[in-house]
Amino acid sequence: MQASKLKFECCRRQQSSTESILCAVCKKKYHFACVNNTDITFSELTEEYKVSWQCPVCQSRQPRSDNSNTPVRVSSGQEPRSSREPSQSINIIGKKDIFQRDKVSQGFTLEDIRSIVREEIGTALCNSNQKLTEKINANSKELHEELQTVRDSMHFMQQKYEELCKELSLKTDKIRSLDLENKTLKQAVNDLTSRLSQQEQYSRASNAEIQCVPEHKGENLYTVIKQIISTVDSNINEKDIHLCTRIAKLHKDNPRPRSILVRFSSPRMRDEFLAAAITFNRKAPTIGDRLNTSHLGIAGDKKPIYVVKHLSPTIKALHAADRKKAKELNYKFVWVKGGQVYMRKTPDSEYKFIRNSDVLAKLTQ
Structure with missing residues (x-):
């Protein structure tokens, strides 16, 4: 804060106050509250006192004198005001007043120091x-x-x-x-x-499949079929056989010989041939006497020959899966009728129609 902007010399503050007093020597203004150490109020001061009042700094520069030179004259018949009005130094009685006057004589009061400290702290805090x-x-x-x-x-x-x-x-x-x-x-x-x-x-529907018949080079399949028809005692004539040939294996690594496909003139002829083969096997006294290679005049060990319906690859695979499942679940009967696969657990139980592999997978009993 610049000194040219200061209005009061007592506390270095710019605040205005109606209770201020002017030094008669240096013409500097002071707050009356800052330099007053008595119980006298500002309104009790006389004009003569105000005009002749000197600040503590100017008073300290003058020689010491006694207290007879009071600022207020006592008129006749009136009580002296020295007990009510302050002197030039405001505070000259008592040890405490002397100590305060010594402080003032140095140019700063305690309030000045407090104000400066507050201002510096405020400035520092502000910064x-x-x-x-x-x-x-x-x-x-x-x-x-x-x-x-x-x-x-x-x-x-x-x-x-x-x-x-x-x-x-x-x-x-x-x-x-x-x-x-x-x-x-x-x-x-x-x-x-x-x-x-x-x-x-x-x-x-008119086809039959003969399995496990050994293959020979230059074989005559018509002769083989006629020999089987004769063996099972079927009433089928040679003219009822429309086709006779071997078919490819479903799995090439299967060691069994290729099956013989026989196409008859009608499904009825096919069914008569199958029925005659089934009847022949049932009448055989032992399993070894069932239809085998010896009935065809083939020398060597007897090998069974099977006569079955000619199934499509899908039905054949489903039939094979059904037979495997029947062994796991103890089903005794698995058969194909009308191109559909059926299973039955016992002769008296209800049959189950196996439409596809999903139905077979869900079968649990």
């Missing part, structure tokens, strides 16, 4: 607060920028999240639609497969 405020503002600005960047990033992530949610919803709906369509198509494929298998089986 510290200003620096702290500037630092906080700078940090706040930086923090605000970082927060704005975070907000922008969060807004961007929110947009991406909404886009992903929307896209996920569309994909989910599409997956549901495709799943439903897949189930429909799967059902349609199963139906078509079943129909195709039935058609294939119907096309084999």
Whole structure:
């Protein structure tokens, strides 16, 4: 704070006050409250006292004198005001007053020192607060920028999240639609497969398959079939045999010989041939006497020969799986009728229609 702006010399403050007094020597202004150490109020001072009053600094420069030179004259018939009004130094009686006067004689009062200390502390606090405020503002600005960047990033992530949610919803709906369509198509494929298998089986309605007949180079299959017909005592004529040939193996690594396919003139002829073969095997006294290679005039060990229906690959695979499952679940009967596979656990139990492998997989008892 610049000295040219100071208005009061007592406390170095600029605040205005109506209770101020002017030094008659140096013409400097003081607060009456700062230099008054008595119980006398400002309103009790006389004009003569105010005009002749000297500040403590100017008074300290003058030679010491007694107390007879009072600032207020006592008129006749009046009580002296020295007991009511302050002297030039305001406070000259008592040890405490002398100590205070010595303080004043040095140019500063305790209140001056307190005021200066307060002002310096206030200035330091103000500067510290200003620096702290500037630092906080700078940090706040930086923090605000970082927060704005975070907000922008969060807004961007929110947009991406909404886009992903929307896209996920569309994909989910599409997956549901495709799943439903897949189930429909799967059902349609199963139906078509079943129909195709039935058609294939119907096309084999007049066919019989003879298994485990040894293969020989230059063999005559018609002769072999006629020998089997004669052995099982069937009434089928040679003209009822339309086709006789060997068919490819389902599995090439199977050591068994290729089966012989026989096509008869009608399904009835085929069924008569199968029935005659079944009857022959049932009447055989032992298992070794059932239809075998010796009945065909083939020398060597007897090897069984099987006469069965000519099944489509699908029905044949399902029939094989059924026989395997029947062993696991102790089913005694597995047969094919009308191109369909059936199973029965006991002669008195209800039969089970095995439509496909899914039905077989669910079979537990």
